């Protein structure tokens with residue numbers, strides 16, 4: 001079978017800015033291929049080039065070089081009129097909502113339909129349907145200033161969907177929201193993806209958001225794409241230091257290690273401290289019991305976290321092992337044989353790999 005073309009194909013994209021005689025390479029030679037139905041996450045710190053990259057998708061930002069293919073259309077070859085049409089297929093939502101304050105909720109959602117060919121009645125139906133879809137039917141006549149942040153973002157989402165786009169881009173759409181509201185908005189995006197089949201690209205600097213809804217992840221650092229893969233692989237086997245940092249922050253192992261380092265526990269440790277990572281049906285207790293039974297090695301769980309990602313359990317544990325040196329070595333080998341990712345942690349070691 002021929003290779004499936006993604007709904008969004010960015011090929012060898014460079015974006016260079018020049019300002020005040022200085023050149024900034026905001027995006028360096030990035031290629032990504034987003035498949036229809038993906039919830040594709042792009043994660044990176046501030047200034048990594050995330051917004052610049054996604055603005056290339058609808059040519060709000062023209063690349064300095066590279067190819068942009070959306071829905072099998074070469075975006076760079078379109079006339080201004082064709083581009084306007086193509087852009088209707090790509091909805092966008094933003095951190096600061098970008099609503100029009102002088103228009104009601106209804107007016108904001110209706111606005112993108114101003115030059116549509118719908119009859120007056122159909123247009124009204126459409127807006128009412130969108131209001132219902134995002135759960136704001138009772139707020140139609142409110143102004144943005146009368147809404148909470150979460151409600152404003154729902155208006156932003158409804159407006160972005162007005163022209164029935166196949167693609168929805170979310171640029172830090174939850175960054176101004178509290179954790180509970182963030183989860184609600186991400187749930188809504190997830191529902192839109194599943195129910196309407198919309199392909200979603202989300203930009204974030206938080207792994208938690210990625211974890212909640214993405215199936216694929218790209219990590220950006222200083223204009224470059226440094227790692228890309230499906231959620232489970234990125235989460236279970238991050239290759240790059242930055243990716244690992246994002247994952248470790250999200251599993252809270254980072255804060256657990258810091259706590260262990262600053263507490264007295266370290267001094268009381270006689271054996272090895274190991275970090276275990278596993279995917280699938282391994283659970284804490286049998287591991288600990290198994291180590292004792294088989295090797296007479298006692299293991300104390302200093303930290304453990306498990307979560308379900310795309311239906312698979314990913315677990316992480318910090319264990320303090322004590323027992324005969326030889327036996328501890330055998331125990332670690334045994335864990336490796338169970339396909340558990342084992343890493344010995346040297347607490348005196350400074351950060352960095």
Ligand SMILES: Nc1ncnc2c1ncn2[C@@H]1O[C@H](COP(=O)(O)OP(=O)(O)OP(=O)(O)O)[C@@H](O)[C@H]1O
Pocket residue numbers: 017018019024025026044045046047048049050051052053205
């Ligand atoms: N129009 C522009 N002119 C000049 N430089 C720009 C322009 N837009 C972005 N940049 C620069 O490009 C780099 C990448 O910016 P970009 O906004 O894409 O990063 P980001 O990853 O979205 O960051 P954040 O998380 O803060 O939104 C930055 O150094 C930024 O200053």
Ligand SMILES: [Mg+2]
Pocket residue numbers: 050051052171
């Ligand atoms: Mg940005």
